[in-house]
Amino acid sequence: MNTLKQIAAAVLLLSFVVFVALFGRLPALRKTPIGFLHRLLWIAIPAFFRQADVRLTGGRLGPALQRLGHYLMDENHPLVLIFFLTILFLSQLLFLRSAFFRVNLFHQVFAILVVILPYVFTFKSVTSRSSVITAETHQREMRRYPYDHVLYQPGKTCSTCRFLKPARSKHCSICNVCVAKHDHHCIWVMNCLGKGNYVYFLSLLASLGVMLSYGTYLAYILMTEILQADMLQEISGADPNVRWSAGKTWSEIFQSWGWAMAHEVYIGSTGMLAAMTAPLAWGLFLYHVYLVWAGMTTNESSKWADWREDIAYGLVFRAERSLDDLQRFPRIEPWLDWPIAITQQLVSTQDGQPPAIQRTGVAAQAARSSTIASSNGPRWKRVQSLQEVNNIYDLGVWNNFRDVLLA
Ligand SMILES: [Zn+2]
Ligand SMILES: [Zn+2]
Structure with missing residues (x-):
């Protein structure tokens, strides 16, 4: 009987630790006890080993432990x-x-x-x-998803892979490649x-x-x-x-x-x-x-969580992009036939004041000639809730699953 209880308790504890280790990082749990335990697991336990090392060996194991930590966390x-x-x-x-x-x-x-x-x-x-995005697949990936101007901005280059980052992609420092x-x-x-x-x-x-x-x-x-x-x-x-x-x-x-x-x-x-x-x-x-x-990746769910926090602090403003903006740089932002029109542009500010945007060329002329599209003031509206922002990658349940299954 006691053995049964002990096995059950051990398995339950192990499952809970695995649960915390797996789920604790999720944005939805960031402010819950699970998120707290997750930070404890990654901060308190390494700190304990460092302290034990200082006390027992005078810190001689430090570099080895650091290498071990680096190996466990940052290597494949x-x-x-x-x-x-x-x-x-x-x-x-x-x-x-x-x-x-x-x-x-x-x-x-x-x-x-x-x-x-x-x-x-x-x-x-x-x-x-x-x-994995390679030189051969890069052009195809650039045309797979449009930039939403919220989570992904056009024109950013991966400094390792040395190409423009396609929308929804991310460079992984462990695999050392950009991933679609x-x-x-x-x-x-x-x-x-x-x-x-x-x-x-x-x-x-x-x-x-x-x-x-x-x-x-x-x-x-x-x-x-x-x-x-x-x-x-x-x-x-x-x-x-x-x-x-x-x-x-x-x-x-x-x-x-x-x-x-x-x-x-x-x-x-x-x-x-x-x-x-x-x-x-x-x-x-x-x-x-x-x-x-919901039409998002794990990576995007944490980006959305960041936006939600900034919106709650009143730091986020939204503007509609003009047609000039949409067609200006086809090289960095290929034109895509996408079911949802992408005119939104989101900015998170430091001070909660509407941003002043420096514009050049045609867009600046358009901005000067129109009071509505002026770069400051009425063009920017404070976002009150995440519901005012479109997730353009959410194309409905059926299409979202098709996008995953027909990879
Ligand atoms: Zn990776
Ligand atoms: Zn890369």
């Missing part, structure tokens, strides 16, 4: 992937070894499929380079997820969710079978149609489960691990489904 190392694959493989092995020949053919076929799929999608997520429709760098699959391979990552999360839920279900079925058989053995002449738990108190049921777990250690422990980690896989999957539904 396989430690998380190895850890994940080891746990995955061992749990599957232990579970199937005890469970496989006790379920019917349908479950055997389904189990094989469910066991294999996470490896397939992990392999695809790790090896896919289809989101950059979502996030994933240390789990040692790769950046973007336009070409985000779909594999979503599939990986879904396949893990299915595997863990199905494993939980099978473990539950097999464990109740054992409990039922035990009841029939214990009580001679017991009605096989009566459930083993009938007439028992919660505490007795809990004790019976403890006994069954000890009796079937492999199915019990892997089943419990599956039950406790399934919500993590589904949680992460649903979060990404929400992002697709």
Whole structure:
């Protein structure tokens, strides 16, 4: 019984730490206890090691620890992937070894499929380079999405790759490439997820969710079978149609489960691990489904969170761009047939005063000749809420999912 509680507590704690480590960085959780714990995890623990080092060795380990930290955080190392694959493989092995020949053919076929799929999608997520922008694909990527003049401004060059940054792209300092429709760098699959391979990552999360839920279900079925058989053995002449738990108190049921777990250690422990980690896989999957539904990437969700904060402080102004602006620089901003007209222009100011914009050429002449389009004053309107700003990349649920699936 105590062992059961201890295992449950350990798995629960581990799941919680993984949850904090995975989700704590999300903008939506920035101001919650999860976000606070996440900062604690990345600041307090390294600080503790530094202090321990100073006290125990006089700081001699400092450079080595710094190198280790740099390696763990800024380099493309396989430690998380190895850890994940080891746990995955061992749990599957232990579970199937005890469970496989006790379920019917349908479950055997389904189990094989469910066991294999996470490896397939992990392999695809790790090896896919289809989101990387190269000299050959750069022109195509420049024409994939328009600049929204909020999250992405035209004319910015990547100093490493030495080309104009396409809208929605981002340079990853770990992979050292620019990535199309950059979502996030994933240390789990040692790769950046973007336009070409985000779909594999979503599939990986879904396949893990299915595997863990199905494993939980099978473990539950097999464990109740054992409990039922035990009841029939214990009580001679017991009605096989009566459930083993009938007439028992919660505490007795809990004790019976403890006994069954000890009796079937492999199915019990892997089943419990599956039950406790399934919500993590589904949680992460649903979060990404929400992002697709809302027409944004993880990278963009944090940019939107920054805008939301600036708007709350009254620092953000919006202006409509004139046609002159739209057609002036086709080289840095290719003209695109986009369903949503992009006339908005957002500026975040330091002092909360409407910005004065220096203009040149045709646009400046247009601004001088029209009081409405003058560079200062009425042209800029303070934004009160993020709802006044268009997310031009949100083309409706159907199109958003099509953009992800038809990568
Ligand atoms: Zn780059
Ligand atoms: Zn990367």
